[in-house]
Amino acid sequence: MLVLIVATLPCWFEQHWIDLLTMVGTVSTAIIILWQAQLLRKQNQVEALLGLNKRWDSKQLLKLRRIWATSEGVPPTEAVLEFLEECAALSGKYRKVFNGNLIWYSVLGWYAAHYFIYNCDNENIKNIRCKWSDPSLYSDIQRLTLKYIAIEAKRLKQTRESIRKRILSYKKKFKEDEQRRYELFI
Helix, strand or coil, rough: HHHHHHHHHHHHHHHHHHHHHHHHHHHHHHHHHHHHHHHHHHHHHHHHHHHHHHCCHHHHHHHHHHHHHCCCCHHHHHHHHHHHHHHHHHHCCCCCCHHHHHHCCCCCHHHHHHHHHHHHHCCCCHHHHHCCCCCCCCHHHHHHHHHHHHHHHHHHHHCCCHHHHHHHHHHHHHHHHHHHHHHCCC
């Protein structure tokens, strides 16, 4: 049986070589299109992240961050957290504009985690949720922060609680840096 199949292959190729070339060309074209689409998606993600970083360092947000650093009051906290919530939401499981690693390892992911932890510690998150009667406010930042802490704990071979405590331990330095950043850029 195998001998018969092997013996008829040259005849089959002779009759169907154009079909075979067409099929190889079609599959190759599909692979190239998928590869290009993947590259375009990555490029769009990076451009979006660069745009968000530019807004993060805008005069308006730097001013709000400085005000937060000096007072930790609810009004500047809300504005800063709303921006970070928008960034975190773009990496959420429903929107998936950003691949998770892109936001977790970006500057914005780092800031989101720190602002969330500091504002949970001073109860601003709790107060804002009460103010708006919405316990789900900032749930995307919370999800991002939990993931960030998990990644850091694994990377540093520490517990999640020790990572959280480490972040809280340099809150004073973080606030000083936020104040200086405004003065440097404005």
